[in-house]
Amino acid sequence: MSDPIISVRDLRKTYHVGDVDVHALRGVNLDVRRGEFLSIVGHSGSGKSTLFNIIGGLTPPSAGHIVIDGKDLRTMSESDRTNLRKQSIGFVFQKYNLLPTLTARDNIALARSMAGKSLTLEPTFEPVLELLGIAHRLHHKPRALSGGEQQRVAIARAVVNHPAILLADEPTGNLDTENSEKVLALMRDLNQRLGQTIIMITHNPEAAAYGHRTERMKDGMIVV
Amino acid sequence: MVTKLVLENLKHRPIRTFLTVLAIGLQVTLVLTIVGLSRGLVEASQTRTRGVGADILVRPPGAAVIGMSGAPMPEKIVDVIEKQPNVAIAQGVVIHGIGGLESITGVDIDKFERMSGGLDFRKGGTFQAPDDILIDTNYAEQQKLDVGSAIELANHKWTVRGIVGPGKLSKIFARKAVLQDLTSNNGKITMVYVKVKDAKNVAGTIADLKKLLEGYQIYSMDEFLSLTTPDKIMGLSTFIATVVGLAVVFGFLVVFLAMYTAVLERTREIGILKALGASPGYVIGMLMRETVLLAVIGSVIGIALSFVAKWAITSFVPSSLPVVSVPDWWWRTALISLAGAMLGAVYPGTMAARQDTIEALAYE
Numbered sequence: 001m002s003d004p005i006i007s008v009r010d011l012r013k014t015y016h017v018g019d020v021d022v023h024a025l026r027g028v029n030l031d032v033r034r035g036e037f038l039s040i041v042g043h044s045g046s047g048k049s050t051l052f053n054i055i056g057g058l059t060p061p062s063a064g065h066i067v068i069d070g071k072d073l074r075t076m077s078e079s080d081r082t083n084l085r086k087q088s089i090g091f092v093f094q095k096y097n098l099l100p101t102l103t104a105r106d107n108i109a110l111a112r113s114m115a116g117k118s119l120t121l122e123p124t125f126e127p128v129l130e131l132l133g134i135a136h137r138l139h140h141k142p143r144a145l146s147g148g149e150q151q152r153v154a155i156a157r158a159v160v161n162h163p164a165i166l167l168a169d170e171p172t173g174n175l176d177t178e179n180s181e182k183v184l185a186l187m188r189d190l191n192q193r194l195g196q197t198i199i200m201i202t203h204n205p206e207a208a209a210y211g212h213r214t215e216r217m218k219d220g221m222i223v224v
Numbered sequence: 225m226v227t228k229l230v231l232e233n234l235k236h237r238p239i240r241t242f243l244t245v246l247a248i249g250l251q252v253t254l255v256l257t258i259v260g261l262s263r264g265l266v267e268a269s270q271t272r273t274r275g276v277g278a279d280i281l282v283r284p285p286g287a288a289v290i291g292m293s294g295a296p297m298p299e300k301i302v303d304v305i306e307k308q309p310n311v312a313i314a315q316g317v318v319i320h321g322i323g324g325l326e327s328i329t330g331v332d333i334d335k336f337e338r339m340s341g342g343l344d345f346r347k348g349g350t351f352q353a354p355d356d357i358l359i360d361t362n363y364a365e366q367q368k369l370d371v372g373s374a375i376e377l378a379n380h381k382w383t384v385r386g387i388v389g390p391g392k393l394s395k396i397f398a399r400k401a402v403l404q405d406l407t408s409n410n411g412k413i414t415m416v417y418v419k420v421k422d423a424k425n426v427a428g429t430i431a432d433l434k435k436l437l438e439g440y441q442i443y444s445m446d447e448f449l450s451l452t453t454p455d456k457i458m459g460l461s462t463f464i465a466t467v468v469g470l471a472v473v474f475g476f477l478v479v480f481l482a483m484y485t486a487v488l489e490r491t492r493e494i495g496i497l498k499a500l501g502a503s504p505g506y507v508i509g510m511l512m513r514e515t516v517l518l519a520v521i522g523s524v525i526g527i528a529l530s531f532v533a534k535w536a537i538t539s540f541v542p543s544s545l546p547v548v549s550v551p552d553w554w555w556r557t558a559l560i561s562l563a564g565a566m567l568g569a570v571y572p573g574t575m576a577a578r579q580d581t582i583e584a585l586a587y588e
Contacts, residue, residue: 058499058581079503086501097496097585101232106225113225114501157500 005164005197006032006055011064013050013220024050026220027064032165037191037198039208042217048201049169051217055199056089056167057081069164086115090158090166094173096150098142104153105138108160115161125160131193132156132186148179155186159196166190168200172207184210226506230514233490240482245522247478248561251471252526255557256550257533258467262460264546265325268390270449275392277340278315278417279426281448282433283441299404299411301437305418308432310425313339316413317393318403322377328357329394330403336393339419343397344389347371351399356385358397362542380406468560475564479515483572487511494576495584504577511576515569516562523558 013025025047032038042048053059054066057073060081066073069088076084090111091097098107109119121129129135132152142150151171158166168187172180188210190196200211208214215222234241273281282305284296299316306314318330333350337343343350346361348371357377359369364387369375373384377396388397404410420429426444433442443451487494494507502510530549537547 053582056499082498082501082503085499091499093585097492097499099229099493099496101229101236101493106228106232110225110229110497111500114497114506119225 003034004031005034005036005069006030006199007065007067008051008055009065011051011054011066012062013047013054013059014062024220025054025061025064028217028220028222030215030222032197032199034164034197035191035195036213037188037200037211039200039202039211039214040217041202041205041208041214043203046217047220048217050220052167052169052199052201055165056091057084087161088164090161090163092151092154092158092166092168092171094170096142096147096154096174098150098153098157100142103139103141104134104145104149104156107142107153108138108157111157111160117161121160125156128159128190128194129156131189133182146179147175148182151175151179151183152186155183155190159190159194164197166196166198168198170202171200172202172204180207226510226513229510230517233486233514234517237486237489240486241518244478244482244518245525248475248519248522248565249525249529251474251478251564252523252557252561253529253533254474255468255471255560256527256530256553257537257547259464259553260530260534260547260550261537261545262464263550264548266452266460267548268546270452271391272393272395273449273452274445275340276315276336276417276445277419278445279420279423280418280430280433281441281443281445282416282418282437283443284415285439285441297413297415299413302413302416304436305416305433308429308436310420310422310429310432311418312421313419315339315417315419316400317415317417318400318407318409318412319394319414320378320403320407322396326363326395328377328396328398328403330398330400331393332400333397339417340392343386343392346387346389348384348386350386352385353383354399354402355380355382356399357382358386358388359384360388360390360395362390362546363395366540366542378406471557472560472564472567475519475561476568479518479565479568480571481568482518483511483515483569484575486514487572487576490576491579491584491587494579495581495587498579498581499585507577508573511569511573512566515565515573519562519565520558522565523554523561526557526561527554 008028008030011025011028012023015022015024028051040048040051054061054073055068061074068084071084073081099110102110105121108121113119126135129138132155134149134152134156137145137149145153171187172183175183184207187198187200191198200207202208217223302314302316305311313335315332315335319327320330321327343358350358364370367375369384371384371387375382375384382398404412420426430442430444497507534547534549537545
C-alpha cells in the first residue's frame with residue numbers, strides 16, 4: 001500500500017433535472033492507495049453512487065480533478081473512458097448484471113473479449129474460480145444459479161482482466177446474510193491474496209468493516 | 225463472442241425470432257411469387273403463341289401487345305394474305321375474353337391443325353357439334369372438367385369434346401364461326417397468323433404485307449415474342465417495382481418493430497455491455513449482425529416458402545396463374561429483404577448505442 005491509484009480533488013457533479021440543478025457531488029477529496037480495500041458508506045442520496053460512476057468512467061465529472069491509474073479523467077473522451085472501463089476497472093453491481101443469455105463461463109469470457117483477449121480463461125485464473133467456488137458451475141446460465149453464485153460469477157468477471165481497480169456497488173444488497181458474508185470474505189481474500197484494489201459502496205456498516213478503512217459520504221461530500 | 229451473443233439472443237427469444245424470420249420470409253415469398261407469376265403468365269402466353277407454328281402475325285392498328293380480344297379486323301383480309309405468293313397458310317382467329325385472364329379462341333380447326341402440326345389430344349377428339357369446345361389439360365384440371373362435361377362460358381352452354389396438351393394458341397378452343405356468331409362478330413377476326421412457304425422469305429413477306437395492309441401491325445413471330453418479355457410489357461416492370469418497394473417497406477417495418485422491441489427489452493443488457501467496455505460501434509455491430517442473420521434466415525425460408533406457394537398455385541389454379549420458379553431473383557430478393565431489415569435496424573441500433581450506461585443499468 002504505497003502510491004495512490006486514485007486521486008480525487010474537489011470533485012463536483014451537477015445533474016440538470018428540468019430547470020433544477022441537483023448537486024450530487026460538492027467537492028470530494030479522496031486518495032486510494034494501490035492494494036487498498038476502501039469502503040464508502042452513506043445514506044441514499046449522499047452521492048456515493050455518483051462517485052462510483054465517475055471513478056468507473058461511466059459518467060464525466062462536472063468539475064474537479066480525478067486521476068485513475070495515472071490517467072486524468074477530465075481530459076478523457078467518451079471513447080477513452082470506454083477503454084478505461086475495458087482495461088482498468090472491474091465492476092460488481094448489486095443486481096449482479098450478468099447477461100442472461102450466456103453461461104457463467106461466457107459471461108466471464110465476455111469481459112476478456114471486450115479487452116481484446118482470447119475467450120479461453122487463463123489457467124492461472126483457475127485458482128480464482130476455485131476461491132470463488134464457481135469452478136463447477138461455469139456451464140450454467142444465470143437463471144440456474146443462486147444469487148450468491150451469480151454475484152461470485154460477477155466478481156470473477158470483474159477481475160478476469162486483472163483490473164487496476166475493482167468497484168463494487170452494494171455487492172451484498174440482494175443477498176442473504178450467509179451469502180453476503182461469503183461474498184465479502186471473498187473480496188477480502190482477493191484483496192489480500194492478489195493485492196486487488198477494491199472500492200466498495202455500501203450502506204451497511206458490517207459490510208464496510210471488511211475494508212481497510214471506511215469513508216462516509218453525506219450531502220455530496222466525504223465527512224469525517 | 226459477438227456472434228455467440230447474437231445467436232444466444234436469438235435463441236433466448238424464440239417467438240420473436242420466429243415471427244421476425246417468418247415475416248421476412250413471407251416478404252421474400254411475396255416478391256418471388258409475384259415475379260414468378262408475372263414471368264409465368266408471359267412465358268405461358270409466349271409458349272402458346274410459339275405453339276401456333278406461324279411465322280408472321282398480323283394485328284389490327286393500335287392493338288396492345290398482350291391481352292387483346294374483340295374482332296376489329298375484316299375476315300376477308302385472310303384471303304388477301306393467303307393469296308400472297310410466299311404464304312402457305314393464313315389463319316384468322318377470334319379471341320373473346322371471358323373474364324380475368326381467360327379467353328376463348330375461335331379457330332378453323334383444320335387449318336389450325338395444319339399450321340401447328342396438330343393438337344395433342346389427351347382425351348376425346350375434335351369438334352363434332354357447333355357447341356363443342358376443346359380445352360387444355362390445365363384448364364380441365366382447374367375447372368374439374370372432363371370430356372362430355374357441360375360448361376357455360378360467354379353466356380353460352382358448351383360441351384367439352386376434347387382435352388388437349390397445353391401450349392398451342394389457347395386454353396379454350398371453339399369453332400370460329402360459332403364464336404363469331406355468338407359475339408356478333410360475323411365476318412370479323414381478332415388477328416391473323418401466317419405461315420410462309422419458305423422460312424427464308426419471312427422478311428420479304430412482311431415487307432410485302434406492310435405495303436398491302438397499311439397501318440396494320442405486322443411482326444415476325446420472333447419479333448413479336450421479343451416484345452412480350454416482362455421488362456417490355458408496359459406496366460409490368462412498374463408493377464414488380466411497386467411490389468418490391470412494398471416489400472422493402474414491409475421488411476423495414478417488421479425489423480424496425482422487432483429490433484426496437486429488442487433494444488427496449490435489452491436495455492439493461494446493453495448497459496452491462498457498455499459498462500464492460502463495449503463501444504457504440506460494438507453495440508450497433510451486434511444488432512446489425514443480428515439483423516443480417518434474421519434477414520438471411522428469413523430469405524432462405526422465404527425461398528423455400530415460394531416453392532410451397534408455387535405448388536399451391538399450380539395445384540389449385542394451374543390454368544389461370546401459371547407461376548414459375550425465378551432463381552435469378554433469389555439473391556435480388558435476399559438483398560431487398562436485407563436492405564429493408566438493415567434500414568429497420570438503424571434507428572433502434574443508434575438508440576441502443578446512445579443509451580446512457582447508468583440509466584440502462586438501472587432499467588427494470
